[in-house]
């Protein structure tokens with residue numbers, strides 16, 4: 001029981017560290033980009049070690065192929081192709097797609113039964 005409790009506590013701390021590391025990466029990305037990549041790398045490792053998910057909004061700030069910290073307009077290119085956001089990493093040239101929902105227009109998808 002105590003052990004379970006402790007595990008949760010550690011995961012909580014790990015989650016906070018990940019958030020903090022991304023904040024640090026954000027603050028240093030302009031002055032020292034390699035340092036930001038390093039922070040992202042550490043955050044990723046903490047996530048793996050403690051099996052903590054990196055929150056979706058933070059995951060979008062890193063390249064899942066090369067682990068680079070992504071800054072739109074500087075280290076990555078962001079484009080919309082109708083149904084997804086396409087993020088191209090300028091370091092490795094690979095693309096990551098995220099679906100997005102738009103509320104203004106209804107999607108032309110077939111209606112589900």
Ligand SMILES: [Zn+2]
Pocket residue numbers: 063064065066067068089090091092093094
């Ligand atoms: Zn990359």
